[in-house]
Amino acid sequence: xxxxxxxxxxxxxxxxxxxxxxxxxxxxxxxxxxxxxxxxxxxxxxxxxxxxxxxxxxxxxxxxxxxxxxxxxxxxxxxxxxxxxxxxxxxxxxxxxxxxxxxxxxxxxxxxxxxxxxxxxxxxxxxxxxxxxxxxxxxxxxxxxxxxxxxxxxxxxxxxxxxxxxxxxxxxxxxxxxxxxxxxxxxxxxxxxxxxxxxxxxxxxxxxxxxxxxxxxxxxxxxxxxxxxxxxxxxxxxxxxxxxxxxxxxxxxxxxxxxxxxxxxxxxxxxxxxxxxxxxxxxxxxxxxxxxxxxxxxx
Amino acid sequence: xxxxxxxxxxxxxxxxxxxxxxxxxxxxxxxxxxxxxxxxxxxxxxxxxxxxxxxxxxxxxxxxxxxxxxxxxxxxxxxxxxxxxxxxxxxxxxxxxxxxxxxxxxxxxxxxxxxxxxxxxxxxxxxxxxxxxxxxxxxxxxxxxxxxxxxxxxxxxxxxxxxxxxxxxxxxxxxxxxxxxxxxxxxxxxxxxxxxxxxxxxxxxxxxxxxxxxxxxxxxxxxxxxxxxxxxxxxxxxxxxxxxxxxxxxxxxxxxxxxxxxxxxxxxxxxxxx
Numbered sequence: 195x196x197x198x199x200x201x202x203x204x205x206x207x208x209x210x211x212x213x214x215x216x217x218x219x220x221x222x223x224x225x226x227x228x229x230x231x232x233x234x235x236x237x238x239x240x241x242x243x244x245x246x247x248x249x250x251x252x253x254x255x256x257x258x259x260x261x262x263x264x265x266x267x268x269x270x271x272x273x274x275x276x277x278x279x280x281x282x283x284x285x286x287x288x289x290x291x292x293x294x295x296x297x298x299x300x301x302x303x304x305x306x307x308x309x310x311x312x313x314x315x316x317x318x319x320x321x322x323x324x325x326x327x328x329x330x331x332x333x334x335x336x337x338x339x340x341x342x343x344x345x346x347x348x349x350x351x352x353x354x355x356x357x358x359x360x361x362x363x364x365x366x367x368x369x370x371x372x373x374x375x376x377x378x379x380x381x382x383x384x385x386x387x388x389x390x391x392x393x394x395x396x397x398x399x400x401x402x403x404x405x406x407x408x409x410x411x412x413x414x415x416x417x418x419x420x421x422x423x424x425x426x427x428x429x430x431x432x433x434x435x436x437x438x439x440x441x442x443x444x445x446x447x448x449x450x451x452x453x454x455x456x457x458x459x460x461x462x463x464x465x466x467x468x469x470x471x472x473x474x475x476x477x478x479x480x481x482x483x484x485x486x487x488x489x490x491x492x493x
Numbered sequence: 494x495x496x497x498x499x500x501x502x503x504x505x506x507x508x509x510x511x512x513x514x515x516x517x518x519x520x521x522x523x524x525x526x527x528x529x530x531x532x533x534x535x536x537x538x539x540x541x542x543x544x545x546x547x548x549x550x551x552x553x554x555x556x557x558x559x560x561x562x563x564x565x566x567x568x569x570x571x572x573x574x575x576x577x578x579x580x581x582x583x584x585x586x587x588x589x590x591x592x593x594x595x596x597x598x599x600x601x602x603x604x605x606x607x608x609x610x611x612x613x614x615x616x617x618x619x620x621x622x623x624x625x626x627x628x629x630x631x632x633x634x635x636x637x638x639x640x641x642x643x644x645x646x647x648x649x650x651x652x653x654x655x656x657x658x659x660x661x662x663x664x665x666x667x668x669x670x671x672x673x674x675x676x677x678x679x680x681x682x683x684x685x686x687x688x689x690x691x692x693x694x695x696x697x698x699x700x701x702x703x704x705x706x707x708x709x710x711x712x713x714x715x716x717x718x719x720x721x722x723x724x725x726x727x728x729x730x731x732x733x734x735x736x737x738x739x740x741x742x743x744x745x746x747x748x749x750x751x752x753x754x755x756x757x758x759x760x761x762x763x764x765x766x767x
Contacts, residue, residue: 294527348606
């Protein structure tokens with residue numbers, strides 16, 4: 195019964211900044227529990243979505259709710275935590291002081307020792323923020339977000355600029371938080387990150403939701419490979435090969451987007467012994483977004 | 494499946510929830526405490542705002558004047574005017590530059606997304622200004638008494654301290670207005686451009702009476718002039734009968750800057766910086 199109220203919801207939301215349309219007709223229901231990832235390139239509208247849900251910006255039209263209420267209400271804000279993209283945090287306060295301050299904002303904060311442990315800050319409590327490394331600073335921002343022991347956590351590009359190892363250890367902290375039955379909304383432009391953490395991925399581009407599904411469903415649509423080759427096969431023959439989802443053909447130079455690169459390559463070589471310049475590459479996420487946008491327009 | 498939930502519980506139930514769960518005052522106290530600690534640990538803030546007024550006072554108020562009673566009069570006069578100069582600087586830099594920078598770097602957004610009342614954030618900055626202004630004034634009073642042989646009635650010392658610290662409040666509002674109108678990168682430059690000429694033309698460096706006549710008329714239109722005059726009244730230089738006019742002027746400027754800051758705050762709402 196309580197599941198009838200979404201943790202967060204956007205209904206037919208439009209939002210512009212001056213002449214720039216940030217979101218056009220976005221509707222999104224986020225059920226309590228688990229991780230939802232907003233995936234998209236820079237400027238897609240991910241951060242705007244987070245700002246609206248946090249009540250930091252108002253929609254031009256449509257409605258935004260948190261736990262069925264106005265996000266700007268103090269009672270809503272007590273149930274959430276937010277890790278935003280921050281250029282600079284006051285550097286002269288110690289980690290312990292930052293945590294102590296943010297804990298004072300909530301009626302039932304998480305014990306400070308638990309916050310340090312959950313964010314991987316043990317041993318750094320007495321360091322001033324200005325003396326921390328980039329990864330440690332992000333962990334403090336994460337700690338500030340979980341201080342209030344929130345039901346829902348917003349993470350806006352939490353691992354931007356991390357190396358692979360730091361990113362993976364940070365993922366563990368997020369998983370630890372989710373395992374307590376909480377809801378996490380994460381924005382990222384790494385498909386890998388969304389795949390590693392999320393139960394549901396919402397792909398957003400140019401202010402619109404262009405795909406929404408489980409990681410497996412999304413990956414199937416965007417994780418194809420690209421084959422380039424020079425061939426004397428006809429365009430229709432190329433298109434007929436199983437696994438080819440897209441084809442660009444120009445005077446014998448073919449560019450194919452395929453779901454199973456090995457199978458298609460085998461088929462190509464079998465049918466055309468003179469085939470040359472064979473090249474197989476992964477699809478860049480940007481191209482995957484284009485593919486998704488294209489397929490949506492075709493549908 | 495997707496049931497549209499509407500926000501419809503009354504504001505009064507929210508107020509009740511607040512008072513039940515925690516003392517609302519506690520957040521204000523903690524916020525102010527850490528704002529003071531944070532600010533006092535920034536050398537780039539403390540050295541100019543505390544150091545420069547003291548240095549100017551020592552040089553122009555204590556070292557340069559010479560000869561018995563004249564020197565004592567100068568030390569008393571400049572304790573009032575350089576004190577005003579000092580607290581105005583603290584207000585403009587703590588609020589103007591502080592808010593502009595925290596807003597521009599996204600830190601204010603983190604605060605606003607938290608349950609911290611926005612008013613607690615700004616109150617903390619005002620309280621910090623008052624505390625640091627008090628520290629500055631105590632230091633200057635000690636220096637004036639010990640090295641400048643400034644002698645006043647206890648009531649005059651207290652009046653000076655109260656005038657300078659409370660008189661800083663309109664300048665906090667002025668800083669806030671600048672902090673919201675200026676971008677994060679230009680706020681410090683704008684504050685500097687406003688601060689020094691405004692202090693000079695208000696007669697805080699050299700007495701307004703010594704300025705050319707047309708500039709004396711101009712001084713009345715500047716808020717620091719009125720704080721300087723009130724401080725001089727407190728130390729017994731300015732006739733006390735003029736005080737109500739200066740108080741009204743400062744209150745008027747304070748209200749004006751508060752309105753400007755509120756309009757700028759509204760305009761800024763939802764915009765992204767940095």
